[in-house]
Amino acid sequence: MGSKKDAVEEIKRRIKRLEAEMEIIEGRLQKLEEGRVKYNFKTTKKSSYTAYYLILMGLWMVIGALVLGNVSKRLPFKVDLPILPLLLTGFVIIGASFIYLLRGEREESESPFADLEEKERMLKILLSQFYSPLLKAIEEEDSEALRSLADRVMNDPTLSKALKRTGEGDPREVAYALYLYAVYGEELKPEVEEALKLVQNRALRALLSTLLESQS
DSSP states (O other), X not given: OOOHHHHHHXXXXXXXXXXXXXXXXXXXHHHHHHHIIIIITTTHHXXXXXXXXXXXXXXXXXXXXXXXXXXXXXXXXXXXXXXXXXXXXXXXXXXXXXXXXXXXXXXXXXXXXXXXXXXXXXXXXXXXXXXXXXXXXXXXXXXXXXXXXXXXXXXXXXXXXXXHHTTSOOHHHHHHHHHHHHHOOGGGHHHHHHHHHXXXXXXXXXXXXXXXXXHX
C-alpha cells in the first residue's frame, strides 16, 4: 500500500530513469557516429563503389556480347564467338553485385546504430506521450485526462509499441489500470485487487495501491 505522494514519486523516479537511459544511448550514438565517420566511409563506401564498378563491368560484358552477336550475324562467314559465356558471366556479375548492395543496406539498417536510434525514439515517445501526461494528470487529479491517456494507449500504435519495446507494460493492462484509477469507486475494489496481480508497470501499481489504501 502507499499514498498518492508515494505514487507521484514513483512516476518521477521512472521519468528520471528513462531520461538517464536516454543520455546513455545518446553517448553511445555519438561514439558510434564518430566511428562510422572514420571507418564506414573508408571501408563500406569503398566496397559499395566496387560493387557499382562490377555492375558497370557486367553491363559492359552483356552489351558487348549483344553487339558481337549482332555483328557476327552480318558477316558473310561464320565466326565462333563466346557470346553466351559472356552474357552469362555479365548477368552473374550484375546479380551478385546487386545482392551484395542489398545485403549491405539490410545489415546497416540492422546495425547497433539503428537499434539504438530506435530505442531512443521509443523512450522519447514514452516520456512525452505517457509519463509526462500521466504525472500531470495525477498531480492535478484530472480524471478526464487519465481516461484520455488510456484511450491513447489503446488506439495509438506508436505509443503501444513504445510501452512494449521499453518493457514498461502491456498496453491493454496499462490502459485498464488507468481506467480503473480514473473511475474508481468502492464497488471496483475487487477489480483493482485483480489488476494489481496483472499490471507490471511499477508506477501504475503504486497508483492502484493508493486506491486500496484510501479504503482501508
